[in-house]
Amino acid sequence: MEITTALNLEIKQLLIENLMLQIRAEEIGDEQPLFGPQSIGLDSVDALQLVVALDKKYGLKIQDSDAAKQILQSVRTIAEAVVRHAANPGAAL
Amino acid sequence: MSRIFVSGYGAVSPAGWSAGELQRVLRDGKSPPIQPLDRPGWEKPLRTRAVPAPAARPSFLAHPRLRRSSAITHYAAGALLESLAGLRPDSSRHVGLIVCLQSGCVQYTYRFFEEVLADPATASPLLFPETVFAAPASHLAALLENTPLVTTLIGDPATFVQGLALGADWLRQNRVDIAVVVGSEEINWLRADALWHLEHGAIISGGAGAVALCREPEWSAGVELASVTKAQSYSARKSRMQAARAMREEFRMAENELLCDGLGDSPRTDAPEIAAWQDWTGPRLSPKTILGEGLMAAAAWQCVAACAAVAEKRFSSAIASLVGCNQQAMGVRFQACPGREKSDTL
Amino acid sequence: MNLSSNAPPLQPRRVVVTGAGIVTALGAGWAKNEEGFRAGRTAFRRVTLFDVSRQRVKMAAEADLPERMPATLLSPRQSARLDRASSLLLLASVEAWRQAGWEPSEEIPVVLGTTSGGMPLGEDYFRQAVRTPRLHRRQATRAFQYQAHSQGRIVLDALGLGGPATLISNACASGACAIGQAWEMVRGGGAEQVFAGGYDVLSQLVFAGFDALQALSPTRCRPFDKNRDGLAVGEGAAMLALETLNSARRRGAEILGEITGYAMTIDRHHLTQPHPEGNAALAAMSQACAAAGITPAEIDYVNAHGTGTPLNDGAEAAAINQWAGARAATLPVSSTKASVGHLLGGAGAVETVVCLMALRGQWLPPELALETPDPACRFPLVTRARDARLATALSNSFGFGGINATLIMRRWE
Numbered sequence: 001m002e003i004t005t006a007l008n009l010e011i012k013q014l015l016i017e018n019l020m021l022q023i024r025a026e027e028i029g030d031e032q033p034l035f036g037p038q039s040i041g042l043d044s045v046d047a048l049q050l051v052v053a054l055d056k057k058y059g060l061k062i063q064d065s066d067a068a069k070q071i072l073q074s075v076r077t078i079a080e081a082v083v084r085h086a087a088n089p090g091a092a093l
Numbered sequence: 094m095s096r097i098f099v100s101g102y103g104a105v106s107p108a109g110w111s112a113g114e115l116q117r118v119l120r121d122g123k124s125p126p127i128q129p130l131d132r133p134g135w136e137k138p139l140r141t142r143a144v145p146a147p148a149a150r151p152s153f154l155a156h157p158r159l160r161r162s163s164a165i166t167h168y169a170a171g172a173l174l175e176s177l178a179g180l181r182p183d184s185s186r187h188v189g190l191i192v193c194l195q196s197g198c199v200q201y202t203y204r205f206f207e208e209v210l211a212d213p214a215t216a217s218p219l220l221f222p223e224t225v226f227a228a229p230a231s232h233l234a235a236l237l238e239n240t241p242l243v244t245t246l247i248g249d250p251a252t253f254v255q256g257l258a259l260g261a262d263w264l265r266q267n268r269v270d271i272a273v274v275v276g277s278e279e280i281n282w283l284r285a286d287a288l289w290h291l292e293h294g295a296i297i298s299g300g301a302g303a304v305a306l307c308r309e310p311e312w313s314a315g316v317e318l319a320s321v322t323k324a325q326s327y328s329a330r331k332s333r334m335q336a337a338r339a340m341r342e343e344f345r346m347a348e349n350e351l352l353c354d355g356l357g358d359s360p361r362t363d364a365p366e367i368a369a370w371q372d373w374t375g376p377r378l379s380p381k382t383i384l385g386e387g388l389m390a391a392a393a394w395q396c397v398a399a400c401a402a403v404a405e406k407r408f409s410s411a412i413a414s415l416v417g418c419n420q421q422a423m424g425v426r427f428q429a430c431p432g433r434e435k436s437d438t439l
Numbered sequence: 440m441n442l443s444s445n446a447p448p449l450q451p452r453r454v455v456v457t458g459a460g461i462v463t464a465l466g467a468g469w470a471k472n473e474e475g476f477r478a479g480r481t482a483f484r485r486v487t488l489f490d491v492s493r494q495r496v497k498m499a500a501e502a503d504l505p506e507r508m509p510a511t512l513l514s515p516r517q518s519a520r521l522d523r524a525s526s527l528l529l530l531a532s533v534e535a536w537r538q539a540g541w542e543p544s545e546e547i548p549v550v551l552g553t554t555s556g557g558m559p560l561g562e563d564y565f566r567q568a569v570r571t572p573r574l575h576r577r578q579a580t581r582a583f584q585y586q587a588h589s590q591g592r593i594v595l596d597a598l599g600l601g602g603p604a605t606l607i608s609n610a611c612a613s614g615a616c617a618i619g620q621a622w623e624m625v626r627g628g629g630a631e632q633v634f635a636g637g638y639d640v641l642s643q644l645v646f647a648g649f650d651a652l653q654a655l656s657p658t659r660c661r662p663f664d665k666n667r668d669g670l671a672v673g674e675g676a677a678m679l680a681l682e683t684l685n686s687a688r689r690r691g692a693e694i695l696g697e698i699t700g701y702a703m704t705i706d707r708h709h710l711t712q713p714h715p716e717g718n719a720a721l722a723a724m725s726q727a728c729a730a731a732g733i734t735p736a737e738i739d740y741v742n743a744h745g746t747g748t749p750l751n752d753g754a755e756a757a758a759i760n761q762w763a764g765a766r767a768a769t770l771p772v773s774s775t776k777a778s779v780g781h782l783l784g785g786a787g788a789v790e791t792v793v794c795l796m797a798l799r800g801q802w803l804p805p806e807l808a809l810e811t812p813d814p815a816c817r818f819p820l821v822t823r824a825r826d827a828r829l830a831t832a833l834s835n836s837f838g839f840g841g842i843n844a845t846l847i848m849r850r851w852e
Binding site: 132133134135158161194195202203205206207209210212213214216217218221222223224225226227228230231232234235240241242243244245246247248249252255262266283286287288290291323324325326327328329330331419420421 | 493494495512514545554556561562564565566568569572573575578579582583586587588589591592595596599600601602603604605606607608609610616627629643644647648649650651652653703704705707710711838839840841842
Binding site: 018019020021022041045046048049052055056 | 214215
């Protein structure tokens with residue numbers, strides 16, 4: 001499994017559905033920050049929801065907030081983590 | 094006691110997203126369609142009248158605070174903003190907000206508990222804060238500029254009139270310039286199932302209503318809050334029948350007065366209110382027979398219908414009779430008074 | 440137009456407390472709770488009321504119900520069907536009622552604060568409705584008793600009251616708002632006597648909710664500790680008999696304390712998080728002092744909201760620092776949530792009773808779990824049980840959803 005536009009789109013749809021975002025998938029840039037200034041304006045409750053959603057969909061277990069800060073920066077960083085996890089599911093994140 | 098006036102009102106109901114739509118359907122007496130509501134495990138669906146999707150997506154739904162909120166908050170926001178339509182957004186008026194709920198945020202409560210029973214480790218953190226009774230009021234306060242006082246009352250439908258009484262107190266104590274009372278409910282099958290167990294005939298519905306009160310006569314929409322009865326609580330000392338009668342007896346006869354009662358589709362549940370108003374010979378409106386059992390939202394629709402009847406000069410006064418299902422009976426009378434011009438804003 | 444959101448009525452009447460009842464995980468009754476709070480005892484255990492095996496955190500301040508409930512005017516049928524929420528509320532109500540020595544009446548309003556009413560009955564309803572859809576046994580009763588005003592009805596019938604009962608649900612500030620609204624009614628002449636308080640029971644939904652938000656402490660609830668890592672949930676109830684000073688004197692009633700100030704403000708920042716500077720909390724404390732006609736220098740003890748979460752305690756510390764100003768350095772503060780957890784709708788009421796206990800007994804409730812105070816706190820935290828000369832206490836209750844409430848109480852000499 002590698003990073004493809006299909007995976008990115010799938011992650012964007014996961015964001016929209018789980019976080020009830022009022023925007024369309026194409027309005028979310030692959031590199032666009034999800035948190036903080038110029039981001040799509042997510043907050044810590046969204047972050048917790050994302051951790052749960054990624055666990056349910058990809059089995060990705062993000063254990064602590066530092067790992068979450070790294071992985072949840074943008075759609076691309078999430079895609080990278082999903083691909084890494086698919087490559088060796090056992091590895092801790 | 095200084096006089097209190099109605100400056101505006103709003104409603105979201107199975108008739109649509111405005112008090113005007115509510116009025117049109119109540120005047121025509123034509124019920125919005127009953128839709129089936131699937132009840133897991135039953136062949137026969139439950140019966141409901143749902144709020145139609147708005148023609149155009151209301152702009153307030155774009156507010157970041159409403160992104161994660163459920164229908165109950167969207168309905169409440171629609172009714173609230175309509176009731177404050179005369180208030181200029183930059184206005185420095187202090188607004189007091191009283192949100193009244195009975196069932197409350199049942200949609201996310203159901204979804205979250207279902208997820209908890211499946212696996213607490215993956216229960217959605219985003220849903221839980223929205224299950225709290227105080228969530229709608231918190232979101233509505235964020236929509237307005239200046240809300241020094243906000244509270245949420247819970248109880249049976251007569252609690253909406255308790256809200257009107259509390260709003261009037263805040264105004265008399267000069268703590269706010271406008272006090273808005275909002276009643277709201279949303280639908281899901283579990284709430285419909287609970288209602289079915291309490292009243293087999295009931296057709297469940299959802300939506301919201303809001304009545305805005307003020308002190309200054311020049312802001313009135315041509316309606317004054319004339320009187321609010323005592324809250325007649327059901328207890329070992331007073332049955333529901335006695336409470337309904339005691340509430341009715343607080344209203345003297347008046348000319349050209351409309352009665353907006355709370356009768357619906359369950360004769361057994363409605364018996365005390367039917368008995369209490371047996372002597373009423375004047376014009377009468379029963380919103381719940383047309384719009385369904387909206388609980389606190391229906392209480393708000395009764396009050397909005399009463400206000401509109403007076404504001405549109407069809408009646409010189411109107412009573413909303415709230416004989417709640419299992420807590421208290423309370424009534425409120427609205428009467429005509431000189432109103433501000435439609436175009437004036439506060 | 441000079442408009443303070445807490446403008447006092449024309450000639451405000453003095454409001455005193457002539458009865459108080461309390462039940463927490465420390466036990467039922469003033470004496471047991473006073474002994475526990477005074478020693479800084481903690482009352483947490485693994486939850487037994489519902490399955491926590493798959494929860495991240497397993498502990499809570501779970502209360503024990505007595506074998507037999509006190510005698511009341513409830514019918515045998517009502518007594519037999521008491522749910523947990525009604526039982527906890529009833530225990531506190533009967534204690535406060537007996538101490539006040541009031542008589543059954545049509546003229547005593549009741550004001551109650553709760554966040555989840557009879558939630559466990561709602562959960563039972565859900566399980567049966569989903570697992571055995573055609574089994575209707577007891578569902579109608581649950582649908583009725585689950586609602587908060589059913590617990591209100593139990594208080595009315597148990598004590599022979601005619602009501603009305605007002606139910607306030609302002610998240611974690613519900614209990615304080617109920618007492619505050621009752622105080623305003625008595626102070627403004629709306630009623631001579633009002634029975635008010637708050638309650639909440641542990642429920643699986645709410646416990647799992649706080650755990651899903653990772654708000655529960657996986658170690659120990661340590662409010663204002665530098666390494667604090669979350670709150671602990673508790674259950675219980677507290678009720679107060681409030682009346683005018685004239686009424687209390689006329690009856691020759693013993694006075695437990697006086698409520699001199701109250702204020703409620705709104706923090707619009709976020710549904711679950713307070714504004715970092717805690718400016719709405721600051722406004723609540725300032726307006727409550729204004730209503731009581733005193734300055735922060737005259738406050739001898741602050742019972743903080745102090746949940747133990749990084750965000751709340753940080754915002755509250757900032758607010759207390761700024762509000763107290765010069766007084767902060769010598770103003771004792773503690774959070775009794777370290778002992779009995781966060782009682783949600785009951786917290787404001789229980790913590791009001793704790794302040795009355797401290798004022799009457801002249802002692803400061805310690806928080807023994809505290810190891811390293813957060814440097815952001817420019818006020819001394821009470822970390823060991825000790826006596827103290829106290830005349831005035833302030834209690835904060837800040838809620839999910841941004842409702843902030845502060846109550847001020849004075850010792851009755």
